[in-house]
Amino acid sequence: MRMTRYSIVAASMLALSASAAWADVTLGVLIDTNPETIASFDAVSKAYSEKNPGVTFDVEQRAGGSEGDNIVKTRLATGEMPDIFQYNSGSLFQALKPEQTIADLSDLPSAAGILDTFKKVVSASDGRVRGIPFGPAMGGGIFYNRKIYAELGLQPPKTWADFIANNEKIKAAGKVALAQTYGTTWTSQIFVLADFFNVQSEVPGFATDYTANKVKYATTPAALRGFEHVEEVAKAGFLNEDFGAATFDDGMRMVSTGEAAHYPSLTFGIGNIQQNFPDNLQDVGFFAVPGSDATKNGLTIWMPSALYLSAKGDNLEEAKKFLDFVASKEGCELMAKAVPSGPYLIKGCELPKDVPQAVSDMLPYFETEGRAGPALEFLSPVKGPALEQIAVEVGTGIRSAKDAAALYDQDVEKQAKQLGLPNW
Template sequence: MRMIAAKILTASIASLLAGAAHADVTLTILADTNPESVAFFDALTKAYAEKRPDITFDIESRPGGSEGDNMVKTRLATGEMADIFQYNSGSLFQALKPQQTLADLSGLSNAGHIQESFKAVVTAPDGSLRGAPFGPAMGGGIFYNRKIYADLGLEVPKTWSEFIANSEKIKAAGKVAIAQTYGDTWTSQLFVLADFYNVNAVVPNFAKDYTENRAKYATTPAAAKGFEHLEQTGKAGFFNADFGAAKFDDGMRMVATGEAAHYPMLTFGIGNVAQNFAANLPDLGFFAQPGDDAAKNGLTIWMPSALYVPADAENLEEAKTFLDWMISKEACELMAKTVPSGPYLIKDCQLPANIPQAVSDMLPYFETDGRTAPALEFLSPVKGPALEQITVEVGTGIRSAADAAALYDQDVEKQAKQLGLPNW
């Protein structure tokens, strides 16, 4: 009888443990409001729930820019972060002190599927993997309206002077040459940030010297040009009249529908047009921000954002299990099908056959050696928090390009000291 009772007790415990392993769990997620992110999470959570009916999701939106940065840092510091959160990779990731605040994902069964180029931007100082790629790699450059270009007989510019000449012809034709959207202050940074391929082509050691406090924006002519480009285009009257209040959604609408000819932006904007102005998607083109030399024309690229799990997450193991599926080929190709807006950084993940024109415009840069360079924030942990406010001042004519470059050099000094970097 004792043996039978023991077997019954053992079976009961095993049953309880099995039930506990698949008890109903609600995973909380904090994500940005970009339509592309919304579409991804909708597709991914539905697919995962079919595999795991015991899992439900509660997705909360956060703002972009510095407001969103502050929310992420505050919630991590106070232990109030969601089970999973979406945030930048690269320098902003390092500022989260990942060894202390984020769960180690190195042991996930699918971790080997992540391309090494992405692992490098979500690896903590101790060498551990702390994030999973979310979405495609992006180009930073200039969207353009293909109909306007065709109507005015314009060609895609390979140099900055050609871009200015095109913009002057567009303005002369009575059209908005360049959409700007300072109602979302983060969008004001693109002329500076997307110019890094050109900086790197002229000063290959800039990122290293910048990190070691041996190079500055204000004293490196190639680096200062991004601020000068913004000042030049603002003074030329190329912007839309409401550029101070317009927002990202407005910018994408304007360039897609022909209200504006250009919009400097990251290529994740393709997803916005696909969702909101699908009929205009064939009219949306893209090119890299031109530099001074047509022979050195290339694209500044951004790694995708990442999904992270706080070290003290309420549902730590279930969150890590979800991220393990997220980095599978199956989940990656589901994302690629949902938003085919660029190359994905999961090995063997294929884009669908039919991709938007703007993606077709971007891919040749990735397919040719030497025609892409990572944005500075993926080569250096130094990035000042006030850049978007500084670039708004330049674009609106409040501050000169030279003053802005010097002010940004002061801004990054605070960040470098906070990170404890040597030589600062």
């Protein structure tokens, strides 16, 4: 399990010769390694320590993807979770047995300012809220290099057929059409998961029927299509040569610098560009995974991750005070200034006026009725843990899209039974 650790101490504290006497409480924290996560936590923790000089933070960083899932589950199960931890909302949160492992935050004073759409995805089966939003809402779709599009006279596609046509023109021009980064396995899922707006448009009751075990990926053409997308772009020869070993950082570099024209990802990747390629920030645009009907083009959205408190934490009351600050309008606006990559789910919290181009491209989906909808994991508690490995097999030619969808249906069944859902 890959871990790193660092400490956050306010500069004002370090300036005090008697600073050691102020360090009354050290809150343990576990977050992932995403640049946006680190920037957001630095912003709110440093501000909190300046207001409360007796509080410092001991921060550990964990891997993402399935490795990160296992770290979180193991730490909770063994009672070794720090006071505060950051993790997904939605179905992955439900798999943590939150009624037993995560502290109740329903009575935080700032809870009144959290949008109800977010409260739903961090509420346990007992109806109690157990997390606060940490970072912006995200879109799942495709980053594209605007300079390549301008050079070749291309327009952002509204249908999958148009997207494939753009890729063909880019390939014909001798450029890498599409970056894939299976060295970071979670990135392999994007075409499957971010296509859900299109699934829901064609099969409006899919999420409900999926939870009730009435529909399957392998036998629902609209749902199978996401796996077919992974297969199609690989067979078409659109990918970078090192797609099997390349990482998320490589993908963001390629689309930022023009080494590749497209990179499917979640919009938190904007933070990666801000940190590593700030001069290319305006060269990168964004569009939703296109479906079959241009008139129904829309975006699959992800709720932010959340900050949670371990029910067995040593500093529960002080940790609650910190989370109350993070969920306040003041805390939210500190995060929005540090990470202006999407809308925040705290009432009154606004993005800066000057946002990156990819954010400008994304916001109209949120602002237009009917052009955005939640990913399946926020509408159903069922999500199989092996999807990223299965998608890698499709993208590398080991398994067909049809076989992969059937295998994922089996993976989902195991998870549903573990959750004790009816009809499984």
